Amino acid sequence: RKEVEQDPGPFNVPEGATVAFNCTYSNSASQSFFWYRQDCRKEPKLLMSVYSSGNEDGRFTAQLNRASQYISLLIRDSKLSDSATYLCVVDSGGYQKVTFGTGTKLQVIP
Amino acid sequence: DGGITQSPKYLFRKEGQNVTLSCEQNLNHDAMYWYRQDPGQGLRLIYYSQIVNDFQKGDIAEGYSVSREKKESFPLTVTSAQKNPTAFYLCASSMLGGAVPQHFGDGTRLSIL
Numbered sequence: 402r403k404e405v406e407q408d409p410g411p412f413n414v415p416e417g418a419t420v421a422f423n424c425t426y427s428n429s430a431s432q433s434f435f436w437y438r439q440d441c442r443k444e445p446k447l448l449m450s451v452y453s454s455g456n457e458d459g460r461f462t463a464q465l466n467r468a469s470q471y472i473s474l475l476i477r478d479s480k481l482s483d484s485a486t487y488l489c490v491v492d493s494g495g496y497q498k499v500t501f502g503t504g505t506k507l508q509v510i511p
Numbered sequence: 512d513g514g515i516t517q518s519p520k521y522l523f524r525k526e527g528q529n530v531t532l533s534c535e536q537n538l539n540h541d542a543m544y545w546y547r548q549d550p551g552q553g554l555r556l557i558y559y560s561q562i563v564n565d566f567q568k569g570d571i572a573e574g575y576s577v578s579r580e581k582k583e584s585f586p587l588t589v590t591s592a593q594k595n596p597t598a599f600y601l602c603a604s605s606m607l608g609g610a611v612p613q614h615f616g617d618g619t620r621l622s623i624l
Contacts, residue, residue: 405553409551435611442599443617443618444601444615444616444617445601445615446615447612447613488553490611492611495610496542496544496556496559496561496567496569496610497556497569498610499556501546501554503551503552503553504553
């Protein structure tokens, strides 16, 4: 089993739709979790951290389920500009234990 | 504005040649990283540095070398020993105490001639 797994997609959704991605991780000792956004042929950008209590930033909500070992990202009212690849990142304790997922591609359609 | 500058954007390497990728940051971050991104794979850590004059190997350090003589600069050399260097190389930084990169440069695409 991979340390961090994401559905590669693509997820094709119409503007205004709500879409959710999951990211599963295998190391139960993992401590910190993050979502990044990466536009085509660009660098990743930190989108948000994921806390046990869940956190929200505008249209974006991130949640952590430790029992089932996954994190999720929910995007409400999708915009064309949300089209990108979303990477999950899991920190299992230190520089050499940070794992990037391969990403989920989102395409928002007019 | 603070950020990370990588150069060049595109680089071509001949057989047997060493090439150096530049990375400069003005964020006053202590930690700097080099990652490699290949299609269909997650970012993989090549080297990281927590402070000046100190750096550590990541998961795929073979065929690469780095230096950290100044806080702002963390150049990566891709040596001829790296047999499959074609990839997107990303430099990143974070404040000390965080192992997860906070900012990335806009990357260098390296190809073999």
